[in-house]
Amino acid sequence: MATATVETLQFQAETRQLLDLMIHSLYSNKEIFLRELISNSSDALDRLRFEALTRPELLEGDEDLKIRLEADRNLRTLSIHDNGIGMSREEVIANIGTIAKSGTRELVDRIKQGESKQSIAELIGQFGVGFYSSFMAAERVVLVTRRAGETAATRWESTGDGTYTVEETEKSGRGTSITLYLKPEDKDNGVDEYSDRWVISRIVRRYSDFVSYPIVLKAEKDPEIEDLAKEKETGEKPVMPLEEKTLNTMKPIWTRPQSEVKPEDYTEFYKHIAHDWTEPLKVISYKAEGRIEYQALLFVPAQAPYDLYYVASKPGLQLYVKRIQILEKCEDLLPQYLRFVRGVVDSPDLALNVSREMLQQDRFITLIRKGLTKKILDVLQEMREKEPDTYLKFWAEFGRAIKEGVSADYENKEKLLELLVFQSSHDPENPEKLTTLKEYVERMKEGQNEIFYLTGESRSQVENSPNLEAFKEKGYEVLYLVDTVDELLTQSLHEYGGKKLKSAGKGTVALGSEEEKKQTEEELKAKEEQMKPLLDAIQKKLDTWVKQVRLTNRLTNSPVCLVGAEHDYSPQLEKLLQKGKGGGPKQRRILELNPKHEILTRIGERFEKDKEDPVLEDYAQLLFGYGLIAEGGELPDPVRFNKAVADLMARG
Numbered sequence: 001m002a003t004a005t006v007e008t009l010q011f012q013a014e015t016r017q018l019l020d021l022m023i024h025s026l027y028s029n030k031e032i033f034l035r036e037l038i039s040n041s042s043d044a045l046d047r048l049r050f051e052a053l054t055r056p057e058l059l060e061g062d063e064d065l066k067i068r069l070e071a072d073r074n075l076r077t078l079s080i081h082d083n084g085i086g087m088s089r090e091e092v093i094a095n096i097g098t099i100a101k102s103g104t105r106e107l108v109d110r111i112k113q114g115e116s117k118q119s120i121a122e123l124i125g126q127f128g129v130g131f132y133s134s135f136m137a138a139e140r141v142v143l144v145t146r147r148a149g150e151t152a153a154t155r156w157e158s159t160g161d162g163t164y165t166v167e168e169t170e171k172s173g174r175g176t177s178i179t180l181y182l183k184p185e186d187k188d189n190g191v192d193e194y195s196d197r198w199v200i201s202r203i204v205r206r207y208s209d210f211v212s213y214p215i216v217l218k219a220e221k222d223p224e225i226e227d228l229a230k231e232k233e234t235g236e237k238p239v240m241p242l243e244e245k246t247l248n249t250m251k252p253i254w255t256r257p258q259s260e261v262k263p264e265d266y267t268e269f270y271k272h273i274a275h276d277w278t279e280p281l282k283v284i285s286y287k288a289e290g291r292i293e294y295q296a297l298l299f300v301p302a303q304a305p306y307d308l309y310y311v312a313s314k315p316g317l318q319l320y321v322k323r324i325q326i327l328e329k330c331e332d333l334l335p336q337y338l339r340f341v342r343g344v345v346d347s348p349d350l351a352l353n354v355s356r357e358m359l360q361q362d363r364f365i366t367l368i369r370k371g372l373t374k375k376i377l378d379v380l381q382e383m384r385e386k387e388p389d390t391y392l393k394f395w396a397e398f399g400r401a402i403k404e405g406v407s408a409d410y411e412n413k414e415k416l417l418e419l420l421v422f423q424s425s426h427d428p429e430n431p432e433k434l435t436t437l438k439e440y441v442e443r444m445k446e447g448q449n450e451i452f453y454l455t456g457e458s459r460s461q462v463e464n465s466p467n468l469e470a471f472k473e474k475g476y477e478v479l480y481l482v483d484t485v486d487e488l489l490t491q492s493l494h495e496y497g498g499k500k501l502k503s504a505g506k507g508t509v510a511l512g513s514e515e516e517k518k519q520t521e522e523e524l525k526a527k528e529e530q531m532k533p534l535l536d537a538i539q540k541k542l543d544t545w546v547k548q549v550r551l552t553n554r555l556t557n558s559p560v561c562l563v564g565a566e567h568d569y570s571p572q573l574e575k576l577l578q579k580g581k582g583g584g585p586k587q588r589r590i591l592e593l594n595p596k597h598e599i600l601t602r603i604g605e606r607f608e609k610d611k612e613d614p615v616l617e618d619y620a621q622l623l624f625g626y627g628l629i630a631e632g633g634e635l636p637d638p639v640r641f642n643k644a645v646a647d648l649m650a651r652g
Helices: 013-023 032-052 089-096 104-112 117-126 130-136 197-207 225-234 263-274 356-361 363-386 388-408 410-419 437-443 459-463 466-474 486-492 514-541 571-579 598-609 615-630 638-651
Strands: 007-010 067-072 077-082 138-146 153-158 163-169 175-182 215-220 242-246 282-288 294-300 317-321 324-330 342-346 450-455 478-481 499-503 546-551 560-563 589-593
Touching (some): 013 130, 032 067, 032 077, 032 130, 032 175, 032 197, 032 324, 067 197, 089 138, 089 153, 089 163, 130 138, 197 215, 197 263, 263 294, 263 342, 282 363, 363 388, 363 410, 410 437, 437 450, 466 560, 486 571, 514 546, 514 589, 514 598, 514 615, 560 615, 589 615, 598 615, 615 638
Parallel strands (some): 067 215, 317 342, 450 499
Antiparallel strands (some): 007 163, 067 077, 077 175, 138 175, 153 163, 282 294, 317 324, 560 589
16 A cells, blocks of 8 residues: 555635535525536546557556446445546646636635525536536545556545545556445435435446446445345345446437437437536538538527636537547537537548547538538528527627627628617617517518628617717618727628628718708708808817817717727727727717707807817817717816816806
8 A cells, every 4th residue: 555645635716615505505405416426427537538549558458448437325325436537636736626617706705695406406417517516425534546648646525615635546547436425315305315226327327328438336236025035034134146247338429310319318418518507599400412521510599608708718519430439629620610519520521530620620520510610500590580589699698709700700701790789769668679680681672782780889889879970860770889809800891782882980970862862962061161160170179189170960969979980990999909908999970960959059169269268178179078978978178078067167
């Protein structure tokens, strides 16, 4: 036996909190722990098979890969053994002593806030903390592991009290063994008799039947009729011999005909690979034949993972070659905007020793990527047309990702445009109703050649923007683009169905018939000539922030608004760029004035009396500030603006 000293270590603070919450959780379905431990063992066996492709010596003559379960009702223990890759001492501390997931604090907070029992189960899978769920069923957990290719083994033990011990030990072969010292059976609190072979068999069949390695249970043989008769006669329970029984079918679910697979089987497989405890929104089973053969079983989740829109989010699909897992996360199988899709792809046409670098250049991978992308987009389009309510649920979770694809996937741009839905001014009584570009075009007024939109930080801000006053008065529909990604979308989406997209906050506005447009243009031109000295004076006073002051026909009630030139950034995009490293360009805006508003009339009268009137400086600042506040912008000089307001109120 190894004589190394036992080292006692503290759990990471968040891990300790999580353990405490799990141990004392009222969550009733505590049997999930076994599924999580079996999934971990399956992953360890996958990793061994992959590493052994280039280092066959890791198998050490032990090529019969399996997961073994041992139950002892007398000692009240349940052990899970695998002969997978195993862990070194450093890996044990890194993988079990801490939780490296960035969302762990969120998980802890949400459990503390009283999430439902079902939600807790979903969170356990979502944040990858399945190992810790074993403390819901066990008073003490002992782990013994030895990494393939190494001789030293490590023993880890904890009661979940905030500390754990690590020591060097001996183990005859590679892999990991976990022994749970089970809590007493407590049906009222959801603790079953997890040392009972029937309970174990039921759990494995329910959750892990699809695991591609044998799950072998070693337990007491069932008593025969004569054994039961002898027990009744003597009052002594017979000692039954141990036997081994494989509990799962092991046939990969993606190779089975859809007619043979129950919906609940797909659901359980999805939960296994996605570490998600909600049912998938859509299952896509796909088999391609021709230039390249492959099978795919894909899932569209019902909920977006917490890190979907983080920069580092790159889930990828599991890649199998001849049913051997090559990559757990193959990012090259789908474009980045479809990163929310989970599933497996299995192809006999790829080389078993394919590397990550080779994948990037493999023409077969390119063909698979094209085929899968087309299939997913076709399924989503069918969902939008035939299951609109389901599609809206999908869009609420993943719409932002689909919008990313418009600027990134030129080949499928037309398909992606048909998937887009937006908030709109079309039905103000039903603000939750979304519209497609096709529906917008069908509703366009006669002679309208442009699809109008306005970007902003929220529907409320956009809907109440003074820039939309003329559009509302004349009954023109405007799309409300209020996602951050919409700023990127508008940079690449210039037209649809032969109709150009135009921002209601840029350039000039020309609404109505050709005759009305011409008449409005002539009236504005004449009025601007008349008011040119005043407009030039306001321009001079605001020259730091404004590049042009002009009259407009887009305002009906408000005195002023700010707009950009046709190719300027929107205020929201400008803000985003300025938040980046080194900041971004600071644009000068166009100040548009309402020629029919009383404020401009009064300012004009004052200007005619005294062109050097110092109060005109305050009025210019107030007009500019009004425009900024109306669009949700920040005042460049709040102190000066407030003083101008105070002075105006005092004079009033």
